[in-house]
Amino acid sequence: MKENLEKVQEHYDHVAEVYDSRYGGDVGERYHGHIREQVMCCLPKGGDLLDIGCGTGLFMKYYLANGGGRAVGLDLSPAMVQEGRSRNRLEHLITGTADYLPFRDNSFDAVSSILAFSYVQDPAKVLDEVYRVLRPGGRVAICTLGHNLFTAALPAVYKIGEKVHWGRVGVGDFDEHYYSDEEICALFTAAGFSKVETHHCSFAHVNLSKPLFNAARRFEPFVERRVPYLAFNLCASGKKEE
Numbered sequence: 001m002k003e004n005l006e007k008v009q010e011h012y013d014h015v016a017e018v019y020d021s022r023y024g025g026d027v028g029e030r031y032h033g034h035i036r037e038q039v040m041c042c043l044p045k046g047g048d049l050l051d052i053g054c055g056t057g058l059f060m061k062y063y064l065a066n067g068g069g070r071a072v073g074l075d076l077s078p079a080m081v082q083e084g085r086s087r088n089r090l091e092h093l094i095t096g097t098a099d100y101l102p103f104r105d106n107s108f109d110a111v112s113s114i115l116a117f118s119y120v121q122d123p124a125k126v127l128d129e130v131y132r133v134l135r136p137g138g139r140v141a142i143c144t145l146g147h148n149l150f151t152a153a154l155p156a157v158y159k160i161g162e163k164v165h166w167g168r169v170g171v172g173d174f175d176e177h178y179y180s181d182e183e184i185c186a187l188f189t190a191a192g193f194s195k196v197e198t199h200h201c202s203f204a205h206v207n208l209s210k211p212l213f214n215a216a217r218r219f220e221p222f223v224e225r226r227v228p229y230l231a232f233n234l235c236a237s238g239k240k241e242e
């Protein structure tokens with residue numbers, strides 16, 4: 001059996017060329033755009049950002065366009081990084097793994113990670129690294145699939161998807177981990193972060209057909225506020241004290 005990290009990398013190398021079109025269409029843009037906003041609102045604008053598991057740099061582009069600053073991205077997949085450089089014209093993209101951040105202590109004002117944290121094998125190590133590279137007063141915001149009614153079924157669906165070679169972005173048996181609020185808060189706190197908060201987002205999922213997505217989107221604000229357990233993604237944020 002291949003190492004999981006290698007398997008994740010191979011998958012994203014394979015889908016890199018079509019990745020942006022998944023999030024560039026009407027449904028994809030609205031899904032990813034909603035997540036981007038949820039993460040952005042937890043971070044200081046216009047500073048030095050590190051985006052972990054940056055993929056093709058969609059969040060970096062958004063961060064730079066909404067307040068300026070500087071953005072550096074790190075991703076496991078060389079092909080995703082290459083797409084980010086050529087298609088999205090981002091310069092500061094490097095290949096690497098989340099649990100070893102090749103940066104000096106106190107280098108960034110903000111650290112983000114979108115739809116990548118479920119893949120990491122040692123989340124405590126990743127958060128220790130995030131804490132180290134953040135400047136005092138800096139903030140981290142991570143958005144990842146949360147553990148809920150729907151994501152509980154995902155491992156089985158993904159196993160089937162892999163067997164039938166359903167080559168869609170993110171579909172595969174990668175032994176992903178879906179976090180509860182309590183679990184992710186405990187990880188952030190253990191790494192040293194204060195002001196740890198979580199909120200849930202995304203009831204309308206990119207994998208839905210357009211009519212279903214539009215219907216789910218209408219209920220999204222209600223779900224996020226009143227029945228957050230039904231939302232797919234969990235956003236967690238924290239601060240490194242001054």
Ligand SMILES: C[S@@+](CC[C@H](N)C(=O)[O-])C[C@H]1O[C@@H](n2cnc3c(N)ncnc32)[C@H](O)[C@@H]1O
Binds near residue numbers: 008077080119
């Ligand atoms: C679903 S994509 C999200 C990409 C981007 N954050 C976005 O929102 O479009 C997941 C990304 O996480 C990267 N990834 C997965 N595990 C990683 C790890 N341990 N270290 C760094 N990147 C990782 C994958 O290569 C892939 O590009």
